[in-house]
Amino acid sequence: MMSEKAKVMELQENHLLISRQLAEARTQELTQRRELDNYSDEIQALKKKHAAEVDEYEADGRKKDRDIRELREDLRVAQDDLSRERETVTSLRATISHQSNAQLTLGTQKNVLQAQCDAIQASLDAATETIAHLQLDLEGSRKRVAELEQDAREAEGVRRKLHNMVQELKGNIRVFCRVRPTEIAANMVFPDRRDHKEIVLSSSSESATGQERKELWNFNFDRVFEPESTQAEVFEEVSMLAQSCVDGYNVCIFAYGQTGSGKSFTMEGGSTESTAGMIPRAVEKVFEAAQELESKGWQYKMEGQFLEIYNETINDLLGKAEFDKKKHDIKHDKSGTRVTDIVTIPLHSPTQVRSLLAIAQSRRTVAATLMNERSSRSHSVFTLRIQGSNSHTGETCDGSLNLVDLAGSERLKESGAADNKDRLRETQNINRSLSALGDVIAALGEKGEKGDKHIPYRNSKLTYLLQNSLSGNSKTLMILNVSPLAAHLNESLCSLRFATKVNNTTIGTAKKQTRTAS
Numbered sequence: 011m012m013s014e015k016a017k018v019m020e021l022q023e024n025h026l027l028i029s030r031q032l033a034e035a036r037t038q039e040l041t042q043r044r045e046l047d048n049y050s051d052e053i054q055a056l057k058k059k060h061a062a063e064v065d066e067y068e069a070d071g072r073k074k075d076r077d078i079r080e081l082r083e084d085l086r087v088a089q090d091d092l093s094r095e096r097e098t099v100t101s102l103r104a105t106i107s108h109q110s111n112a113q114l115t116l117g118t119q120k121n122v123l124q125a126q127c128d129a130i131q132a133s134l135d136a137a138t139e140t141i142a143h144l145q146l147d148l149e150g151s152r153k154r155v156a157e158l159e160q161d162a163r164e165a166e167g168v169r170r171k172l173h174n175m176v177q178e179l180k181g182n183i184r185v186f187c188r189v190r191p192t193e194i195a196a197n198m199v200f201p202d203r204r205d206h207k208e209i210v211l212s213s214s215s216e217s218a219t220g221q222e223r224k225e226l227w228n229f230n231f232d233r234v235f236e237p238e239s240t241q242a243e244v245f246e247e248v249s250m251l252a253q254s255c256v257d258g259y260n261v262c263i264f265a266y267g268q269t270g271s272g273k274s275f276t277m278e279g280g281s282t283e284s285t286a287g288m289i290p291r292a293v294e295k296v297f298e299a300a301q302e303l304e305s306k307g308w309q310y311k312m313e314g315q316f317l318e319i320y321n322e323t324i325n326d327l328l329g330k331a332e333f334d335k336k337k338h339d340i341k342h343d344k345s346g347t348r349v350t351d352i353v354t355i356p357l358h359s360p361t362q363v364r365s366l367l368a369i370a371q372s373r374r375t376v377a378a379t380l381m382n383e384r385s386s387r388s389h390s391v392f393t394l395r396i397q398g399s400n401s402h403t404g405e406t407c408d409g410s411l412n413l414v415d416l417a418g419s420e421r422l423k424e425s426g427a428a429d430n431k432d433r434l435r436e437t438q439n440i441n442r443s444l445s446a447l448g449d450v451i452a453a454l455g456e457k458g459e460k461g462d463k464h465i466p467y468r469n470s471k472l473t474y475l476l477q478n479s480l481s482g483n484s485k486t487l488m489i490l491n492v493s494p495l496a497a498h499l500n501e502s503l504c505s506l507r508f509a510t511k512v513n514n515t516t517i518g519t520a521k522k523q524t525r526t527a528s
């Protein structure tokens with residue numbers, strides 16, 4: 011048996027061993043704890059890293075989701091685009107197919123057109139050839155036209171000369187006698203059935219011994235128009251004078267006769283074509299002649315005025331007021347005769363002249379109502395002035411056409427004016443101016459023979475106004491209007507005697523108012 015000491019000793023040794031083991035265990039534990047701490051730090055670090063990686067991964071995942079969404083959206087848009095493009099492609103294919111059909115058609119058309127084009131080209135070649143020929147012909151024709159135009163101008167000059175010679179041979183003062191129609195048989199006969207130049211008036215009375223006494227009066231004129239003569243027949247003879255006026259002469263046409271003998275009918279006429287009088291017909295003829303001469307290089311300007319002379323006072327029938335109150339004077343100067351303050355209207359057509367005549371007619375009607383049948387108691391003067399110039403020859407010409415409806419020529423006793431002071435004055439004025447007209451014409455005739463005779467133009471307004479149109483360079487026609495009524499026999503005889511005096515007058519050779527440009 012072991013002693014207590016040994017046991018204690020053993021126990022101590024055990025204790026020492028255990029303590030050593032414990033200390034080792036503690037050291038080990040410490041080491042392990044240190045290692046554990048290290049591992050724990052490592053774990054923390056790994057955890058942190060892991061968390062960071064998880065965050066990063068999640069963010070990355072979210073970004074990827076977004077990208078995916080965007081890519082999906084892009085895909086959808088791309089698909090839409092694609093389907094649209096497909097549609098476009100389909101439509102383009104349809105268009106292409108349509109276009110190719112059209113191209114085919116166009117191709118066919120092109121071929122047709124090409125064929126036509128070839129045909130046209132062939133015609134064009136032929137036409138060019140023809141044109142070349144025609145141009146040659148044209149050149150020749152132009153030369154020919156120029157020659158013909160020259161011939162025409164020369165012929166126009168000859169025509170003017172011949173026309174004037176004919177007028178001069180007929181006499182620069184001519185008298186026509188026109189008998190107006192009536193239902194009552196008249197004591198007038200027209201024996202010259204061929205030339206219509208003669209009129210014979212007759213009257214029978216009882217002598218103191220109871221025997222029948224027959225008296226005959228025979229008159230000859232350039233032309234006698236019987237009652238059934240038409241306005242056109244009278245104008246046939248007058249129209250030549252209208253032509254003369256266009257050729258540059260002064261022309262005066264008078265209607266003379268007692269009241270109611272047909273003066274106004276002859277000069278102005280009725281409203282229809284067939285009854286139109288000398289004024290509208292002459293104006294129409296002047297326009298016609300002027301137009302015909304245009305082809306020969308003539309250009310004309312025309313103007314008209316219309317006035318009446320009543321009691322030796324001039325009234326403007328185309329004035330603005332219905333009743334003219336202005337005072338008008340007659341002036342003669344180098345450019346011709348002018349009436350102060352008178353309305354002169356540029357004339358462009360015969361229809362315009364007709365409306366002017368209507369205005370003048372209405373003015374005369376107003377005056378007639380105011381002053382007792384004034385139209386028969388006044389002289390009316392329509393004047394058409396015509397100025398021409400020829401661009402080829404440089405010639406110019408001035409002509410005038412005066413158409414005068416004279417006041418009634420009845421004598422004082424016949425006019426019933428003796429008891430009425432105003433009528434007496436009127437009649438005296440008319441008689442004075444008509445005899446002044448006769449005197450001027452007679453003096454012009456005498457001047458023709460002697461050369462230096464004074465012409466009493468100033469004795470009446472009418473002769474003074476018409477001075478230039480009555481003198482040597484003019485052509486005058488008097489149309490004597492006669493009433494066939496037996497009751498008017500004495501007046502008719504007076505008129506016929508007056509007209510015979512005029513008819514026996516010859517005015518000197520008419521001078522054409524033509525100037526040649528220097």
Ligand SMILES: Nc1ncnc2c1ncn2[C@@H]1O[C@H](COP(=O)(O)OP(=O)(O)OP(=O)(O)O)[C@@H](O)[C@H]1O
Pocket residue numbers: 189190191237267268269270271272273274275276385386387417418491
């Ligand atoms: N040749 C004719 N044919 C038909 N009727 C005519 C003819 N001559 C005159 N007359 C008619 O006779 C009437 C008188 O004629 P007009 O008025 O022309 O005479 P006048 O001489 O001008 O008279 P006044 O001096 O009063 O003006 C008118 O009604 C007119 O129509």
